[in-house]
Amino acid sequence: MSEWVGRDLLTLAEVSATEIAELLATALALKHRHIQANLSGRILGLLFRKASTRTRVSFTAAMAQCGGTVIDLLPDVMQVSRGEPIEDTARVLDRYVDVLAIRTFAQSELETFAHYARIPVINALTDQFHPCQALADLLTIQEHWGSLKGLTLTYCGDGNNVAHSLILAAALTGMHMRVATPPDFAPDPKVVTRAQALAAQFHTGAQIQITSDPRAAAAGSQVLYTDVWASMGQEAQAQDRYPKFVPYQLNQALVELADPQAIVLHCLPAHRGEEITAEVLEGPQSRVWDQAENRLHVQKALIAHLLGGIPLRQ
Numbered sequence: 001m002s003e004w005v006g007r008d009l010l011t012l013a014e015v016s017a018t019e020i021a022e023l024l025a026t027a028l029a030l031k032h033r034h035i036q037a038n039l040s041g042r043i044l045g046l047l048f049r050k051a052s053t054r055t056r057v058s059f060t061a062a063m064a065q066c067g068g069t070v071i072d073l074l075p076d077v078m079q080v081s082r083g084e085p086i087e088d089t090a091r092v093l094d095r096y097v098d099v100l101a102i103r104t105f106a107q108s109e110l111e112t113f114a115h116y117a118r119i120p121v122i123n124a125l126t127d128q129f130h131p132c133q134a135l136a137d138l139l140t141i142q143e144h145w146g147s148l149k150g151l152t153l154t155y156c157g158d159g160n161n162v163a164h165s166l167i168l169a170a171a172l173t174g175m176h177m178r179v180a181t182p183p184d185f186a187p188d189p190k191v192v193t194r195a196q197a198l199a200a201q202f203h204t205g206a207q208i209q210i211t212s213d214p215r216a217a218a219a220g221s222q223v224l225y226t227d228v229w230a231s232m233g234q235e236a237q238a239q240d241r242y243p244k245f246v247p248y249q250l251n252q253a254l255v256e257l258a259d260p261q262a263i264v265l266h267c268l269p270a271h272r273g274e275e276i277t278a279e280v281l282e283g284p285q286s287r288v289w290d291q292a293e294n295r296l297h298v299q300k301a302l303i304a305h306l307l308g309g310i311p312l313r314q
Contacts (some may be wrong), residue, residue, distance in 0.1 A: 007304075024142060038067060045100045053124060055132065122302065158230075214247060268288065
C-alpha cells in the first residue's frame, strides 16, 4: 500500500496499472469480508457543491463500517460560500480532517484544494472526471468476466466526465474502449491522447476508438455503458440535446448486437426512456445495482490505501 499513502486521487491518469489492480483486489477482499479496514479515529470531510446520492452515501457508509467519522462540509453554511479563498479553506481543513472528498464543477478548484492541503484529496466528481465511479465500474466488470484485459467496453452517449474516466481506466487495464457520441459531443481529445499514452507506457494493449456510429461500437462488446445526456449543470441544454442523442439510446436492439454475455452498466441516476430503456435497465444483463454497491467497496479500499499505516485485519 506504500505507493498510495498520502496521495491525491484527482484523475486516474496519475495512477499506474499495478496500483489499479492492487486497489481492485483490496476492494474485492473487503466486499467479501476476507479483510477489514480499520479507520478508527480517522475523519473524512465531504465538501460537495453538487447533489449526490451514491457518492455521498457510499463514502459515509464506508467510514462508518470501518470505524471512522464523516463531517459533511456543506458549502452554503461555510465561509467559502461568502468568498473565503479556496487556498485558506484548504489549509484550515487540512488541520481538522484526515482525508477530503470534493465534488465540484471545475477540475481547477479541486487541484487548488489539493495543492494547498497536505492531506489526501479525492475527486468525488468534477465536470471533467469521475474516477471513483470508474473504479467501481472496473470492479463490476471484473466480477462478471473474471479479467479486464482484452474486453471491449462500449460507451454510448455524451463524452462527459464519466466517459473521460472510463477511457483512462480502460487504458490502464487493457480493455478496449469504444466511445460512440454525436459528432459535437465527443470526449476531450486531450484525455484520449493521454489514455493512449498510458496504454503505451504500461504496455496494456488497450485501444481507444471514438466514433459516431453506436451500432458499430456495440457490435461484439462485452460491456455496454451509458450515462445521462445532460449532466449536472447542463439541465438547460437538455431539450436541445435530446434529438441529437436519440440514436445513442441503450436499448434492446443495441444489446442484441453485443456479446451474448454482455453486461449493461449505468452510473445512475437513470432517465428511463431517454439514454436507456426500462427494459434494458431492469433486464437480465443489467449489473447496475451491483455497480452502485461497488462504489462502497472501492471507496473503502481507496481511503484505507490513502491513509497509510491502517492495518487490514484478517
